[in-house]
Amino acid sequence: MLGGTEFVGRAVTEAALARGWEVTVFHRGRHAPPPGVAELLGDRTTEDGLAALAGSGEVPGGGYAWDLVVDTWSGAPAAVRDAARLLADRAARHAYVSSRSVYDHSAPAGLAEEGRLVAGASPDAGGDVSYPLAKRGGELAALDAFGDRALFARAGLILGPWENIGRLPWWLGRIARGGPVLAPGTPDVALQYIDARDLANWLLDAADSALHGPYDLVSRAGHATMGQLLDACVRATGSDAELRWTPAEKILAAGVEPWTDLPVWLPPGELYEAIHRGDVSRAYATGLRCRPVEETVADTWKWLEELGGVAPRRPDRPAVGLDPAKEAELLAEEA
Numbered sequence: 001m002l003g004g005t006e007f008v009g010r011a012v013t014e015a016a017l018a019r020g021w022e023v024t025v026f027h028r029g030r031h032a033p034p035p036g037v038a039e040l041l042g043d044r045t046t047e048d049g050l051a052a053l054a055g056s057g058e059v060p061g062g063g064y065a066w067d068l069v070v071d072t073w074s075g076a077p078a079a080v081r082d083a084a085r086l087l088a089d090r091a092a093r094h095a096y097v098s099s100r101s102v103y104d105h106s107a108p109a110g111l112a113e114e115g116r117l118v119a120g121a122s123p124d125a126g127g128d129v130s131y132p133l134a135k136r137g138g139e140l141a142a143l144d145a146f147g148d149r150a151l152f153a154r155a156g157l158i159l160g161p162w163e164n165i166g167r168l169p170w171w172l173g174r175i176a177r178g179g180p181v182l183a184p185g186t187p188d189v190a191l192q193y194i195d196a197r198d199l200a201n202w203l204l205d206a207a208d209s210a211l212h213g214p215y216d217l218v219s220r221a222g223h224a225t226m227g228q229l230l231d232a233c234v235r236a237t238g239s240d241a242e243l244r245w246t247p248a249e250k251i252l253a254a255g256v257e258p259w260t261d262l263p264v265w266l267p268p269g270e271l272y273e274a275i276h277r278g279d280v281s282r283a284y285a286t287g288l289r290c291r292p293v294e295e296t297v298a299d300t301w302k303w304l305e306e307l308g309g310v311a312p313r314r315p316d317r318p319a320v321g322l323d324p325a326k327e328a329e330l331l332a333e334e335a
Contacts, residue, residue, distance in 0.1 A: 002044075002071045002083055005031035006312070007162045008097055008155070008196045009072045013037060015200040024066065026053050031312075044079045050086055057090040064092045068207045072097040075316075077137030078126040084145035094146040095207050097199070098139050098154045100216055100278060101132040105270065109277035113154070113214045139214075148212045153203050156218030156275065157193035157264065160296050161303040167263035169311035170321040171230065172301050176237040176309075182327045183243040184251055184258070184265040187227025191264065192276040194218045195296045202288045215283045221276060224293035226265055232297035244334055254330055261322045 001016070003009035004025035014034050016023045025033045026040040033039060040052040057065035069091040073080050084094060104116040120136030121129045123144055129137065142150045159168045175181055199217055206215065227243075234241050248267040252258075258266045266272040280288070304311055313319065 001025045001037075002069065002073065003027055004037070004070075005033045006314075007164050008158060008199060009070070010034065010162050011160070011196040011200040012070050012072075012097075012203060015197065015204055019204065021204075024056070044073075044083060045075070050082060053083070054086055057087070059090070062089075064090060066091040068093045068095060068204075070095045070097070070203065070207075071138070071142070073138055074099075074131060074134060076126045076129045077121050077123045077134060077141045080138040081123040081141035081144070084142050088145040093149045093151065093207050093210070093212075094142050095151040095153060095203050096138055096142045097203070098152045098214070099131070099135045100154050100156045100218065100275070102136040102139065102154060103274065105274050109273040110279045111216075111274065111277075112279035113216055113282055151203070151207055151212050152214040153199065153206075153217045154214055155194060155199055156216070156278065157191075158196050158199065159193050159264075159300070160196040161300050162196065163300065164312045164314045165317055166311060166313050166320045168297070168300050169304055170263050172233050172237060172297070172304060173309065173311075174321070175230065175233040175241040176239050176301075178239040178241050180244050180331050181230075181241045182251075182262075182322065182330055183226070183230055183245045184262045185226065185245070185248045185267060187225060187230075187243075187245060189226040189265070190222035190276060191224050191226060191229060192218050192221045192278060192280075193223070193264070195291055198288070198290050202283065202286075205287050209286075211286060215286065216278055216280050217283050217288065218278060218280055219290040220280060220284070221278065223290055228293050229264065229297065232294045233301075235294070236298045236301040244331060246330060246334060250333075251330070254326065256322065256326065256330075260318070260320050261326075263320045 001013050004013040005027050017036050024038040028043045029041045042052045043049040059065050069087050118132045121133040123141035139152050
């Protein structure tokens with residue numbers, strides 16, 4: 001496991017351990033991995049950062065030291081390239097957690113794996129690379145090293161315990177404070193997302209079955225609605241929050257940014273169609289199962305409580321959530 005200490009990587013590591021698999025975690029040492037793994041330390045963004053990995057996994061006489069390597073890298077593709085090339089003769093299969101952001105956003109609703117892709121950054125690219133180009137570049141790097149032994153899990157919106165982006169944690173924290181809460185649009189807006197643990201279980205099953213190529217990994221459209229998500233937050237936190245559903249037009253006119261100021265939510269339009277209306281029949285046909293939204297929300301709240309209510313946040317991602325003053329202003333207009 002490349003990474004394996006936060007969010008999706010941690011979910012994969014814990015799922016593998018729960019199956020009784022032997023897991024080696026290669027990480028930078030910033031966070032403790034789950035108990036029971038073998039650890040290798042290194043920073044793949046630095047010169048000789050893969051030294052610990054290069055010095056392990058050799059099998060006398062040839063053969064694979066590992067059945068599977070999983071990579072969740074979302075930065076410059078060169079890091080995926082270097083690790084994949086190093087491990088191509090030591091690991092039987094490669095699973096790269098990619099993103100549905102690799103699709104051109106002008107694609108229509110019902111997008112599936114054959115949809116038009118962004119050009120992607122070169123697998124040799126380093127430095128700053130935009131997220132969609134980086135993820136496609138990572139796919140190309142894994143493909144170059146592993147060929148038809150490479151699996152691409154093109155995840156959509158990911159929620160659940162260990163989230164370090166802050167989307168569901170922000171909603172839980174806001175609703176836990178209680179009182180009137182600005183709820184965007186209408187409660188029946190259909191969502192498409194995946195719990196990191198469901199992603200992890202599918203990925204391990206898929207790799208074990210020697211699946212390869214791209215799979216869009218997210219729930220069916222309408223697995224939950226915005227209303228069900230926020231109602232679950234109210235129940236999980238036990239707060240006295242009152243959801244005030246506010247028309248999308250009014251929210252947008254006030255300069256509130258969907259997705260960032262109000263995480264998860266998007267108003268009707270092209271981006272909503274691309275993110276919340278994809279065709280995921282291929283993943284479901286190969287065993288994807290998504291747990292109820294109530295379980296994802298309750299488990300995320302339990303994890304947050306264990307942390308004292310403050311979720312970790314990736315330093316390379318901007319903070320999310322609506323400014324309290326802006327929310328109060330909009331709520332006052334609704335009163």
